[in-house]
Amino acid sequence: MPAASWFSALALVDTRQQYYRLFDIYVPIAIGVFALIVVLALFAVLRFRRRPVEKAAVWHKNDRLEGAYALLLTLTVAFLLYLTFSAEHQVDTVANRQRAAVTIDVTAAKWEWTFFYPAYGITIRSGTSGVTPFVVPTGEPVRFNLRSVDVIHALWIYYTRYKHDAIPGSTQVFTLAFPHAGLFDGQCAEFCGLRHPDMLLAAKAVSPSAFAAWAHSHTGRSSG
Amino acid sequence: MTAVATPVERARLGGWIGGAISTDHKRIGLNLGLCALGFFLAGGVMALWMRVQLAQPNMHWVSDQGYSELFTMHGSTMIYLFVTPMAMAMAVYLVPLQIGAPGLAGPRLALGGFWTWLSGGLIMQTGWFTSGGAGRDGWFAYTPLSDGRNTPGIGMDLWVIGVILAATGLILVAASVLATIARKRAPGMSMLRVPVFTWTELVSVLMVVGAFPVLVLAMVLLLIDRHTAGIFTGYSGAIDYQDLFWFFGHPVVYVMFFPFLGASAESIATNSHKKWFGYVPFVGSIMLFAALSMAVWSHHMFTTGGVTNQYFAFTSTALVIPAGIEYFDMIGTLIGGAIVLRTSMLFGLGFFLQFLVGGLSGIFIASPVLDYHAEDTYMIVAHFHYTLFAGSVFGFFAGAYHWFPKVTGALLREWLGKFHFVLLVIGTNMTFAPMFFLGNYGMPRRISRYPDHPGWGTLNLVESIGAGIIALAVLTFLINIVVSLRRRELAGDDPWVGQTLEWATTSPPPPQNFIGPLPPIESYAPLLDLLHKEQGRADEPEEAPVP
Amino acid sequence: MRGGAIPIFAWGVLLSILTIGNAIWEGRWIQAGEFALAAVLIFSFGAFIVGLGGRSAIRRGPPSPSPHPEPLPWSSLATVAAALSLAMLLFGFVFGSALIYLGAGFLAFSLGRLGVELRAQRASLKRLRGERVR
Numbered sequence: 001m002p003a004a005s006w007f008s009a010l011a012l013v014d015t016r017q018q019y020y021r022l023f024d025i026y027v028p029i030a031i032g033v034f035a036l037i038v039v040l041a042l043f044a045v046l047r048f049r050r051r052p053v054e055k056a057a058v059w060h061k062n063d064r065l066e067g068a069y070a071l072l073l074t075l076t077v078a079f080l081l082y083l084t085f086s087a088e089h090q091v092d093t094v095a096n097r098q099r100a101a102v103t104i105d106v107t108a109a110k111w112e113w114t115f116f117y118p119a120y121g122i123t124i125r126s127g128t129s130g131v132t133p134f135v136v137p138t139g140e141p142v143r144f145n146l147r148s149v150d151v152i153h154a155l156w157i158y159y160t161r162y163k164h165d166a167i168p169g170s171t172q173v174f175t176l177a178f179p180h181a182g183l184f185d186g187q188c189a190e191f192c193g194l195r196h197p198d199m200l201l202a203a204k205a206v207s208p209s210a211f212a213a214w215a216h217s218h219t220g221r222s223s224g
Numbered sequence: 225m226t227a228v229a230t231p232v233e234r235a236r237l238g239g240w241i242g243g244a245i246s247t248d249h250k251r252i253g254l255n256l257g258l259c260a261l262g263f264f265l266a267g268g269v270m271a272l273w274m275r276v277q278l279a280q281p282n283m284h285w286v287s288d289q290g291y292s293e294l295f296t297m298h299g300s301t302m303i304y305l306f307v308t309p310m311a312m313a314m315a316v317y318l319v320p321l322q323i324g325a326p327g328l329a330g331p332r333l334a335l336g337g338f339w340t341w342l343s344g345g346l347i348m349q350t351g352w353f354t355s356g357g358a359g360r361d362g363w364f365a366y367t368p369l370s371d372g373r374n375t376p377g378i379g380m381d382l383w384v385i386g387v388i389l390a391a392t393g394l395i396l397v398a399a400s401v402l403a404t405i406a407r408k409r410a411p412g413m414s415m416l417r418v419p420v421f422t423w424t425e426l427v428s429v430l431m432v433v434g435a436f437p438v439l440v441l442a443m444v445l446l447l448i449d450r451h452t453a454g455i456f457t458g459y460s461g462a463i464d465y466q467d468l469f470w471f472f473g474h475p476v477v478y479v480m481f482f483p484f485l486g487a488s489a490e491s492i493a494t495n496s497h498k499k500w501f502g503y504v505p506f507v508g509s510i511m512l513f514a515a516l517s518m519a520v521w522s523h524h525m526f527t528t529g530g531v532t533n534q535y536f537a538f539t540s541t542a543l544v545i546p547a548g549i550e551y552f553d554m555i556g557t558l559i560g561g562a563i564v565l566r567t568s569m570l571f572g573l574g575f576f577l578q579f580l581v582g583g584l585s586g587i588f589i590a591s592p593v594l595d596y597h598a599e600d601t602y603m604i605v606a607h608f609h610y611t612l613f614a615g616s617v618f619g620f621f622a623g624a625y626h627w628f629p630k631v632t633g634a635l636l637r638e639w640l641g642k643f644h645f646v647l648l649v650i651g652t653n654m655t656f657a658p659m660f661f662l663g664n665y666g667m668p669r670r671i672s673r674y675p676d677h678p679g680w681g682t683l684n685l686v687e688s689i690g691a692g693i694i695a696l697a698v699l700t701f702l703i704n705i706v707v708s709l710r711r712r713e714l715a716g717d718d719p720w721v722g723q724t725l726e727w728a729t730t731s732p733p734p735p736q737n738f739i740g741p742l743p744p745i746e747s748y749a750p751l752l753d754l755l756h757k758e759q760g761r762a763d764e765p766e767e768a769p770v771p
Numbered sequence: 772m773r774g775g776a777i778p779i780f781a782w783g784v785l786l787s788i789l790t791i792g793n794a795i796w797e798g799r800w801i802q803a804g805e806f807a808l809a810a811v812l813i814f815s816f817g818a819f820i821v822g823l824g825g826r827s828a829i830r831r832g833p834p835s836p837s838p839h840p841e842p843l844p845w846s847s848l849a850t851v852a853a854a855l856s857l858a859m860l861l862f863g864f865v866f867g868s869a870l871i872y873l874g875a876g877f878l879a880f881s882l883g884r885l886g887v888e889l890r891a892q893r894a895s896l897k898r899l900r901g902e903r904v905r
Contacts, residue, residue, distance in 0.1 A: 007564070013306040017595050023594065023615070026591065026594065027575055030585070033580075033584060034580055034581065037577070041554070041558060042636060044559045045573065046305075048559065048560065048561045049564075054759055055327060055499050055562050056562035057498055057559075057768075058499075058764040059764070059766055060499035060500065060501050060502070061501060061766055063767075065770055066505045067624055069552050070545060073549075076544060077541055080591070081541055083589040083591070085537070092533070104621075121549055135675065151365055151366075152368070154600060161596070162596045162597065163597065163599060163600070164596070165527045165528045165529065167528060167530075168368060168458070168459070168462070169457075169461070169462065170458075170529070185666070188668075189599070189601070193369060193374065193671040195288065196670065197672055218401065
């Protein structure tokens, strides 16, 4: 266990951290652009209101200015794409290359989640029958193999800022990390019929040693 | 323009039947627009029902199944039966007038298209009266949930058939409009002298012709799948369905955007007494915008793992470029103008500024890592209501106040219009702004009820009150129409100092649109050119002086 | 009408470029297929416009007055009947095969009447142009 923790700690992909890396740039840019355009429009409206019609300008273009502006927009797009591609590479590719500390097979069904730990034979169910948290270690890559038995569902653990669809006929693989201990809510995020609002889940993150203790004491058991 | 022939000399049918089978584009446009408005009101009632259910946590005003029917039919009605057909209605009525034509090319296509669409809309709504209930798997009807095993019943079948007919009808109407722009322009009106609104309708009908047939295909396959099984099977089947659906599902939102952008642009230009700024870059940018919009569809599928997220993140983020050009042109039109803040102008400005919130949030979710959190939450609901409602519907009202005098011969009351605007701004932002925050706090979409998390109840209550204020605003609009038609203030041919050819004829226009010769057409604003000549300003520079 | 097909073909070219980009980057047949279908539909419509109007449809410049009279029909009952029979036919898929047959029958009849209408319109135009009408 120690070797895996050391190795993964170097490259631990944290989806929440990747989300905020982008969020903290995208949102200020958006707010700035919005404020600029509102100010320009309001200024123009107030400045050029109540003028005689003969004063209205005849000019109606400036291709050089517009061309320069289009170039600025293109550079902005290039910048946003660089940020987007590098974050997406981390979350979708690098994360799955990490050596997982624990793997959980998740099965979605109407209207319940089943979390199965193949290494320990533990099964936990959560959903319309009630919420039973599944346990994960902090600070280490947790691999999820997500399947569905009936319709499309989506696993969303709110704290991680990540969700993924569970589509029947496939196994969707992704890797999440839980840097801090705690109880993290989640729910199904793809409309799946009548009791979609009740398909709740929760992840309980504990230290790796506490996780190991839990796994050994619960080996072969089923709950929820 | 040219002589006009009728095939058979017979007495014209008047009354309801005459109006129903008329091939006059003004009659067809009006019929299509009025029916779309009726569906808007129906869809609005469904929204109010949903907002009552969601006003507080854990309410049981509506059953879980009832709620799924409501959100499905609200979305379907608004998209298939209000905003898209209204965009086409405005094209059918206004495009021939703006291009100086006596009528549509292929008017029977438009007439047949209207009736096909209307039949589809009504058939879709009959689902409400079936024992199993109306369509209830969202306006997108993902498989396998929408198949015969998971959602049996004729209500869902009626929904599918309704969509097939509605989409087919809209394709026929669009084909007629496209042929009209291609073939019926008045002498002197080259493509680069076509008005801004008509250009926005041109790119819209191109998208309808290119993308809507794929929806018809997807729905036919879904209908077969529901009754035989074996079409959308397994993982690849589910992804294929989404690929087919969203190939239509993304362009349609641009069909629901461009004409209202065009209406707002015409209103802003007219009420600034200036030509729309940057016409050629604008035309180029909307052509690029529309083409790109055909290439972004799988950004709706980022969380499926079944598509190459990078390609679609690339095309989706690239939309910043044409969108930015449009905002540059709006500012360029306002500056140096002689601005009159009529109701139509207020709605036009409202369109641009509020749509921007939707557009910027769209760039946010164009980034997969940001979308992995935002997808299927109220952040998405906020995004598309800002583009479609705070955007397009405001653009619709800009067009309505701008062109109502042309269509009816009467002016809409300005003070009622301004009251309508203020109520709608308040109601819209109260309803949809909190949704960004609710989504960020973890509220997923398409849930009939939610638990008592801190803040959720309060924000939802604010939204529900906002929805009520929207209803009052729409009611104000309807009252304005009734009052303005009852005690008419005559508009005359050109109440606004209009720039385009529809203002060079009577209000309403005669059957063949124009009597006598048209004014000379030397740009996309022929009447404004004429005014500048009269003012002796025709030789002033076209280029804006840059400080 | 001069130049009418140019924006249609131009947009078709944009679509084709994006289709190729998609095919290279994504490479799934259904995506490239539906995208190519859209491009084909657009190019076909452009070709149809050229077919109707001749080569002037792809030449730049303002249109000149059309020398021939153009039709402006008042109404078309046949069109409305065709649309409603199509709806009846599809409605029959849910509510019973009687409606399917009835709808198909009415549709065939309506399309026939529509054909008669269009032929009469063409005959009128020919008469106006002084051509011989069969």
